[in-house]
Amino acid sequence: MKRTIARTLLAGSLLLVAGGAVAAPNPCQSLDPHRKAGADAVAALSVYTGPSGFTVYRDAVAKSARGAGAGDLAKGVEASDPALASCLLRFYTTARYGARMVKDLQDMVGFRTYAEEGKENWSAPEFLRQRRWLEQKARDLGLTFKSYDGRVDEITLPGPAPVLAVLTHGDVQDVKNQHWSSPPWEGRLVENRIVGRGTEDDKGPIVATLYAMAALRDTGWPLGMTIRLLVANAEESSWEEIPYYLERAAMPEMTLGIDAAYPVVNAQKGYGVVTFRGQGAADPKGVWRVVKMSGGSGMSIIPESGEAVLDPEGDAGEALAEMTELTRRAADWATSHPPARLSVTREGDLLKVTAEGKGGHSSEPTSGHNALGDLTAFLSTLDLRKDAWGSLAAFVGSAVGTETDGKSLGIAHRDEVMGELTSNLSFLRDDKGTPVAEINIRVPRGISREEIAKRIAARANGAAVGTDVALLSEPHIAPAEGKLVSTLLSVWEEVTGQPGRPIAIGGGTQARLFKGGVDFGPASGMERYRGHGPDEYLTVEELHRITELTVAALWRLASRGD
Numbered sequence: 001m002k003r004t005i006a007r008t009l010l011a012g013s014l015l016l017v018a019g020g021a022v023a024a025p026n027p028c029q030s031l032d033p034h035r036k037a038g039a040d041a042v043a044a045l046s047v048y049t050g051p052s053g054f055t056v057y058r059d060a061v062a063k064s065a066r067g068a069g070a071g072d073l074a075k076g077v078e079a080s081d082p083a084l085a086s087c088l089l090r091f092y093t094t095a096r097y098g099a100r101m102v103k104d105l106q107d108m109v110g111f112r113t114y115a116e117e118g119k120e121n122w123s124a125p126e127f128l129r130q131r132r133w134l135e136q137k138a139r140d141l142g143l144t145f146k147s148y149d150g151r152v153d154e155i156t157l158p159g160p161a162p163v164l165a166v167l168t169h170g171d172v173q174d175v176k177n178q179h180w181s182s183p184p185w186e187g188r189l190v191e192n193r194i195v196g197r198g199t200e201d202d203k204g205p206i207v208a209t210l211y212a213m214a215a216l217r218d219t220g221w222p223l224g225m226t227i228r229l230l231v232a233n234a235e236e237s238s239w240e241e242i243p244y245y246l247e248r249a250a251m252p253e254m255t256l257g258i259d260a261a262y263p264v265v266n267a268q269k270g271y272g273v274v275t276f277r278g279q280g281a282a283d284p285k286g287v288w289r290v291v292k293m294s295g296g297s298g299m300s301i302i303p304e305s306g307e308a309v310l311d312p313e314g315d316a317g318e319a320l321a322e323m324t325e326l327t328r329r330a331a332d333w334a335t336s337h338p339p340a341r342l343s344v345t346r347e348g349d350l351l352k353v354t355a356e357g358k359g360g361h362s363s364e365p366t367s368g369h370n371a372l373g374d375l376t377a378f379l380s381t382l383d384l385r386k387d388a389w390g391s392l393a394a395f396v397g398s399a400v401g402t403e404t405d406g407k408s409l410g411i412a413h414r415d416e417v418m419g420e421l422t423s424n425l426s427f428l429r430d431d432k433g434t435p436v437a438e439i440n441i442r443v444p445r446g447i448s449r450e451e452i453a454k455r456i457a458a459r460a461n462g463a464a465v466g467t468d469v470a471l472l473s474e475p476h477i478a479p480a481e482g483k484l485v486s487t488l489l490s491v492w493e494e495v496t497g498q499p500g501r502p503i504a505i506g507g508g509t510q511a512r513l514f515k516g517g518v519d520f521g522p523a524s525g526m527e528r529y530r531g532h533g534p535d536e537y538l539t540v541e542e543l544h545r546i547t548e549l550t551v552a553a554l555w556r557l558a559s560r561g562d
Contacts, residue, residue, distance in 0.1 A: 026494065028087035030073055037064035039095035048100055049141055054218040057092045080221065086494060089555055090548040093215035098544055101207050102194060105543065106187030107133065108203040109196035114174040115237035121171060122150030127233060130170055134206075134231065141214035148248060151241035153231040157213045159223035164558050165252035166228070166550070167511055168206045168259065169235035172198040177297040178304055178359055178534040193537040201531025204538045205258035205522050205546060206231055212551035216558075224560035225253065235259070235510055236300070242513045254484050254557060257511035258550065260519035261529070263492040263500030264485050266478040269363075269418050270443035270471055271508040273299065274409075274456060277466040278392030278435035286385030287313055290393050291350060292435075293379075295372045296427035299440050300507075301532045302360040302368035306375045306428060308353045308393065313385065323351055333378045337402065340374040353378070359533040362424035362440045363507035365404035367529060372425045376437075377401035391464035392435045399459055400425050400439060410455040411447070418444030418475060418504040442506035445475045476512035484557070488520050491552045495545070520553060522546045 041060035042053050058077055066074040076084050111130040113121070121127050131153055138145040138155045146154045153170065175184045175197055182188050187196035198204075209229045216227070234241045260268075288310050295306025310326070323344050330342040330353060341356040355375035360368025380397025384390040399408050406412050406423045413421040427438040443452070449471035460467050479485070480502045492500045502518075507529070511517035522542075523529045530536045538546075 026087075026497070027083045028090075028494070030070070031061065031077075031084065031087055031091060033068065034061045034064035034073075035091050035095070037061060038092065042092075042096045048097075049214060049218075051218050051220060053096050054092055054215070054220075057095060058088065061088070080219070085221070086491075086552045086555055089215060089219060090495070090552050092218075093211060093547055093551045094544045096218075097211040097214065097547075098540075101211055101543055101547065102189070102540055104137065104210075105194055105199060105204055105207045105538070106189075106196070108170075108207065109187035109194075109198055110185055111170075112185055113171045113198075113233070115171065115234070121233050121237070127170070134170070137210060141210060142217050143210075143213055148241075148245050151233060152245040153233070154249070155210065155213070155229040155231070157217055157223070157227040159226040159558065162225045163250065163252040163254075164225045164227050164554065165230055165255040165514070166209045166554070167230050167232070167255055167257040167509075167514065167517070168209065169202045169232040169510070170206060171233050171236045172201065172203070173236050173298050173301060173532045175297075175534070177295070180534050182535060184534075184536075189540075190537075192541070193539050194543065195535055195537040197536055199536050199538045200522055200529070201536065202235070202259050202522075204543055205550075208522075208543060208547040208550050209258065212547055212554055215551055216554060221555070222560040223558050225558040227554055227558055228252070232510055236298075239510065239513075242510050246513070251515055255511060255514035255517040256484065256488065256553065257509050257517060257519040258521050258546070259509040259511070260505050260507055260521070261503065261523040262521045262549070264488045264502050265505050265509075265511075265519035266480055266485055266502040267418055267504035268476045268508050268512050269421075269504070269506045270475045271473045272441040272443055272449070272452070272469065272471040274423075274439040274441055274452075275468040275470075276392060276396060276437045276439075276460070277431075277468075278388035278390075279464045279466055280388040280391050281386035281464045284385050284387040284390065286390060287383040288390075289313055289385040289387065290379065290389035292389060292430060293375070293393060293428040294430075295355075295375065296429065296438070298532065299426045299438065300362045301426065302357065302362055302365060302370050302424060303372045303426065304357050304359040304368075304534065306355045306372040308375055308379055309347060310351045310353065311349070312351065326351055326353070329381070330378060333381065334374070337374065337377070339369055340378075340402075342374065342378060361507065361529045361532045362426060363422070363442055363505065364529055365422050365424040368533065370402065370404075370425055372428055373400065373402040376425070376428070386464060389435045392437055395460065395463040395465050396425065396428075396437045399463075400437075406441065408459075410459045411441070411452050413444065413447040415444035415446050415475075417477070419506070420444070421447065422506050442508070443471065443475065444504075445477075473508055473512065476508075478511075478516045478518050482516075484516060485518060487556050488518070488553055491549060491556055495549050495552060521549060
């Protein structure tokens with residue numbers, strides 16, 4: 001499965017034909033010596049947007065080609081020859097708008113558009129600020145704006161009736177319980193990285209698409225479809241907004257999301273939550289009483305930290321007055337389970353065990369390191385008092401712990417296309433006096449919610465915990481054949497010089513809510529997906545590359561072809 005893409009444009013690469021034979025050079029290569037002339041010409045313009053920009057860029061490139069003795073190339077550029085059109089459009093977009101994209105992404109990062117419990121996103125002040133910003137930006141770029149009661153913001157480049165939708169989202173995950181080296185809401189440029197919450201997931205794609213649409217408008221080239229950028233505002237929480245939108249707007253002819261990975265994602269696992277509630281044994285004996293456990297910052301986030309407060313009972317408390325034994329055990333366990341980090345501190349007469357891990361996206365649970373997995377796995381090695389908290393800690397530590405495949409829970413499963421079921425221990429918390437552990441599972445085809453629930457109940461039998469399994473979305477597959485996927489793969493090859501094929505992911509994006517919906521980026525690979533993690537970032541080059549891929553895809557899919 002190809003999951004990485006080149007970090008720089010391989011403009012001089014060769015395309016492959018059936019059977020592996022080398023075909024003609026990529027036509028983009030012929031434009032390379034003349035791109036600087038075009039970039040210099042648009043840099044001198046007094047306004048940063050508008051149709052005149054493309055004319056100036058095109059004419060400067062043609063003049064440079066003609067001056068170099070490439071008269072036929074100059075004629076092709078001036079005529080926007082179909083063999084050169086996509087390349088010319090891509091290069092123009094980043095030359096004209098590249099610097100503006102960085103500034104606008106920094107502006108968008110400043111909007112703290114995360115869900116707050118008990119509040120609707122639609123009327124929250126930060127969402128209102130972002131909506132006004134998007135409306136003004138759309139108008140500045142010559143596009144139209146419409147908001148569906150704050151649920152979905154729709155930005156349109158008008159064309160004929162069929163609709164090509166680009167699906168993104170403007171809400172983000174909170175940064176609670178995460179450790180950032182750069183302020184998460186400032187979008188600072190650190191060593192060519194734009195660092196901030198939402199840069200990759202999903203505000204970078206919004207900015208890239210806005211300028212891709214603006215560049216298409218600048219060309220004046222005829223479109224065979226209307227292009228709409230959809231900015232959803234509850235993707236990270238309720239998913240209520242897309243059904244609301246589709247009740248009021250027609251289903252698009254084609255939908256590509258920019259919320260996953262390249263080259264093209266056409267298959268997604270189902271999304272589920274397994275909940276365990278501590279109940280306690282009838283005779284809860286044990287040396288260590290778990291007073292409480294806590295940790296987690298989002299269902300789709302790998303926890304960076306977690307803690308458990310312990311009360312040593314009886315003689316054990318006297319023997320461990322200086323924390324010596326518990327500290328030794330924690331150190332030994334961490335040493336034998338790298339890269340675990342456990343520490344023990346005193347809180348009055350109680351002891352606190354703290355685990356430190358590494359954040360990431362729960363759809364790829366091995367992309368980080370789960371602090372709660374370490375914490376519960378260690379606790380399960382102690383002689384715990386089997387009350388509600390102790391029963392929960394002992395069971396979760398032995399049945400989940402550091403695993404990410406559901407094996408000890410009895411739910412390990414693999415599909416040939418979608419891969420393995422994955423699990424992420426997302427939360428340890430108190431729910432109105434009841435100890436709770438919540439595990440996010442990503443489920444491939446071939447195993448039902450009922451089967452998962454049956455297996456988990458069997459595993460939990462006698463463990464003094466209650467179980468609940470909710471499968472909130474089913475696995476999704478869009479056809480790999482047809483214009484949408486084949487065109488996107490062709491664009492991928494043009495821009496990167498690499499062959500590609502459709503892939504499956506564990507993440508669940510809202511493309512699955514649209515007929516035949518797929519995702520086209522923005523990540524280089526989901527195993528290194530930065531969204532939801534600390535120090536989320538896009539490099540400037542990555543932002544420009546996403547824009548080039550997007551504008552080429554829109555042109556290839558929506559051009560009238562005459």
